[in-house]
Amino acid sequence: MIEGTLSSTDQMESHSRLDAARAWLTRTLAGRLLVAGVALKLVAWVGTYTGWQASAFDALDTLGGLAILVSAIVIGYRVYAIARHRLLWRVRRKLILSYIFIGVVPVTLVAIFFALGGLLFFFNVSAFMLRNHVTSVVDGAQFLAQAAAPALETAGQLTPALTTRQAAASVRYPLISYALVPTDRSCSGDAGDAAPMAVAGPWSHMEVPRTIPSWVPCTGFASLIAYQAEGGTRIAARAVAWPPGLRSALVVDIPFGDALVREFHDEMGITIEGYTAVEIVDTGSDSTSRPRSQGRMLPGPVNIRFGDEQEPLGWVAFLDYTDWKTGEVSGLTVGFRMGLAAVYRYLSGPSFERLDNFNLGQILLLLLGIVGGLFLIIQGVALVMGLTLARSITGSVHELFAGTERVQRGDFSHKIAIRSRDQLGDLAGSFNSMTASIEGLLREKAEKERLEQELLIARNIQMSLLPQGQLQIPGMSLSGHCEPAREVGGDYYDFLPLDDDRLGILIADVSGKGTSAALYMAELKGLVLSLSLQHVSPRRMLIEANRIISKHLDSRSFITMTYAVVDLRSRTMTCARAGHCPLVYVPGPDAGSRTPQVLTPEGMVLGLQFDLGDTFDRLLEEVTLPLGRGDLFMLYTDGISEAMNPEGDCFGDQRLVELAQRHADLTSDDLQARILSEVHTFAGDAAQHDDMTMVLLKIN
Secondary structure (H helix, E strand, O other): OHHHHHHHHHHHHHHHHHHHHHHHHHHOHHHHHHHHHHHHHHHHHHHHHHOOOHHHHHHHHHHHHHHHHHHHHHHHHHHHHHHHHHHHOOHHHHHHHHHHHHHHHHHHHHHHHHHHHHHHHHHHHHHHHHHHHHHHHHHHHHHHHHHHHHHHOOOOOHHHHHHHHHHHHOOOOOOOEEEEEEOOOOOOOOOOOOOOOEEEOOOOOOOOOOOOOOOOOOOOEEEEEEEEEOOEEEEEEEEEEOOOOOOEEEEEEEEOOHHHHHHHHHHHOEEEEEEEEEEEEEEEEOOOOOEEEEEEEEEEEOOOOOOOOOOOEEEEEEEEEEOOOOOOEEEEEEEEEEOHHHHHHHHOOOOOOOEOOEOHHHHHHHHHHHHHHHHHHHHHHHHHHHHHHHHHHHHHHHHHHHHHHHHHOOOOOOOOOOOOOOHHHHHHHHHHHHHHHHHHHHHHHHHHHHHHHHHHHHHHHHHHHOOOOOOOEOOEEEEEEEEOOOOOOOEEEEEEEOOOOEEEEEEEEEOOOOHHHHHHHHHHHHHHHHHHHHOOOHHHHHHHHHHHHOOOOOOOOOEEEEEEEEEOOOOEEEEEEEEOOOEEEEOOHHHOOOOOEEEOOOOOOEOOOOOOOHHHHHHOOEEEEEOOOOOEEEEEOHHHHOOEOOOOOEOOHHHHHHHHHHOOOOOHHHHHHHHHHHHHHHHOOOOOOOOEEEEEEEEO
16 A cells, blocks of 8 residues: 555656656747757758758758757756855855955965966076076087197197096096097198097997088087987087197087986986987978978986985976987977975075074075965964854844744744844844834734724723614704714713603713723713703702712813703703803794804803812802794814814814804704814814714704
8 A cells, every 4th residue: 555655656756747847848948949959950860861952951950059059058057047046045155155256266376376486487497597507518518629629739649638638527527528530521721631530538328420410510519419328318418629730520528427417416406307309300302302301209218316305396498409410400308306495595596694504595485484374374364264254144144034034924032142242243132122022012012902992892882872863852853973082982962851741961071081081971871860860950960960970080080061951841941051061052033033142051060079069059050941943952062162173273162153053944963964074174184182072952
């Protein structure tokens, strides 16, 4: 069962990979170019194999190659982009790479440049030194030949004379050899017969020359020559001088043997390892009857060892040598090894006054080494500091990134560890403070939402305490509106049916706003419902309400109230006002004059506790008004008259009275809507500061 499940899983993965490959080949530019290029290549191969028009198929093959090339470029660029994104997504890698490319790589390249430049300088200098020493040997051979040639004219016996010369010169050049070679040419006008052959020296490097080639000029000759000996190619310095009065040429050879090579090593720190000469070989004539020649490499290692330790560096020097038979000049490569210290000692010249067993050149070299060592130390310290700094920065950035991800997931309890006392540490501390603040704000928000929900419930409960729907009473129309400034408010109005012909109308305003005012408003409603059934007189009811409620209000709260009783049987309205807003009365059309009246019966607010209620009882006044057809009574709280616009101006009682007079013929509901619209238009975008409550009574 498990094997079957694994097999089906493998098949699904293989199918998904095939689908992905198919989609890439058919839907992407690189895939389409690759398919097109392979197809064109295949068609070109088939056409070429069948032998059809070759040029057309060559063009198809070229197009296919271009398509594959473009596809490869696109694929390479996308692979590069993906790799760069994955490798350089982390800031740490970016900083490390930038430090490497900005700091390490340039310094390394500069160090490599100076090292290679120094090596090249030492190589070229050592090659120059080698060439100079070789040239000095050639010049020495020429000098010895030119010095010995004039003396041979007066010498009685040539061989002893040459032997004397050779013995004196062998002190400097141990293998130096002399030979006086007869010749048919005369480079002196008074030359006599050819002198006999005379030889002095070992001539161990090669055979004594028996003839002088015709290319040797009468002015003499001095150059390197190459010859073959046991073990390979060898070189020697050869000079030719013409003795005056003799038809002979004096040949002086200084072979580069072990002694001379050792001298090079001892004086310059250079060990010659081998020679490679190019020998010109005649190959006949071509069709134009011109002679042809070609070069042949003739290597010849010397393999001389001076102790177990050898110089560490190898290099080559390029010299010219002359072919003795033809006189043609060819190239000669000398391989040698060198030690930097030995070359430096040679270049530093003679020592100045020695300072504690060190000369000035050695001191400078020591200082240079110290500077180089300090440079490497500083570079190493900078590298370590750069990597540490990059790790510190990127570690803090990574902590911030991880913290923001936790915050994004809603975890505001996560805290970032503060590992440093720098700006990044302060940033981490700020992040922790921010998350803590956000966490606190979220708690406050949740608490606020809970309170708002509770206040919404309280608002609904408070609104349910107010009259719901229209009150249908024959002979009058009533409308009421309450709009709290906050979720709950302290304004209160009510319609209290007392019997079939009498109705109590109450409007009140508890000082303050919010929850406390709403609670006092609820307490007031219960008290009014009870007292209105016990006392027919509005004045008596307010006196009793003040006596009871003053015991429960705090010293900073009070209530304003207007209470009226409408008696339809006697066609009168009796009212009392306890410090509330005026009552607006607009007579009906049967009254003759429809001038509005602002009724302000005397009375003070409820709930003051400065005496036992005597002052309240004494000041409270009750008035009775007759009712006529079309009479309008408007009761309101100060939230209506004191509604302010953005400039701070109040709506005012006068505007309210004018609105009531102008639209007195409207129904109570329409008039209420008109007044509220005018008030809201006047206030505009200004915030509502107080509850707005209004009651309209119209006699039918």
